[in-house]
Amino acid sequence: MKLTENTAIVLRNANYRENDRMLTLFSPARGRIEAAARGSRKPKSPLIAASELFALGDYLLYEKDGRNTVTSVQLTETFYPLRNDFERLTCGMYLLETCEAVIQPGKAEHELFMLLLYTLSRLAFSEQPWRSLLTGYLIHFAAIQGFRPRLSHCVRCGRRLLPDAPRYFDAQEGGTVCPSCRVRQPVITAGEVQFLMRALEGGSSTWVENEGEKAPLPLMRAYVEQRLEKPIHSGKMLQ
Ligand SMILES: [Zn+2]
Known part of the structure; x- marks a missing residue:
């Protein structure tokens, strides 16, 4: 048995028994970690906020026989403003789900973790339109996961x-x-290609449509989602 401290964000939570939750954590250093947050649904539990989706912090875990239990959490961010806007909240859940679909236990994913945090920060704390933001996220996601389109x-x-x-x-072949x-491949316009190329060069604050550009969100979603092994349920609510 041992104690480990892990910077991580909650990608998923599932209630079990009367007061407990199982968390799926994304740690940049250790990838996917499943951890039980015992008693976290009790009204006075110190783990209430830390067991919600989007909770980011330092999770102190007690590990025994391959099982992790959360002992305490130093929260750094909850991305709370997402709760005030249904579309941005759904977009945020979509980001969490795409990460959850690719991370593996024990496999570091520093670049993907930073991509997620930068995108969530713009989503929660800026007025940047979510469609172009999500399109920029998806092209970087594809690049990090090794299927950057040509x-x-x-x-x-x-x-x-x-x-x-x-x-x-051509989503199958991965490019134009x-x-x-x-x-039968769908058209991709010059303005859409221009957006994607420029988005690849810059950070999340640049993922906005400049004059003459268009963010091809449906194309990028179809492209990324068909490469993932799991369906992205929150995608159904994103229009
Ligand atoms: Zn050709």
């Missing part, structure tokens, strides 16, 4: 595509296709 060449014949040339998006190679 946007300047045709993924089938390899031909270079000029910035204003017509092109289509030229008119000669197109079968």
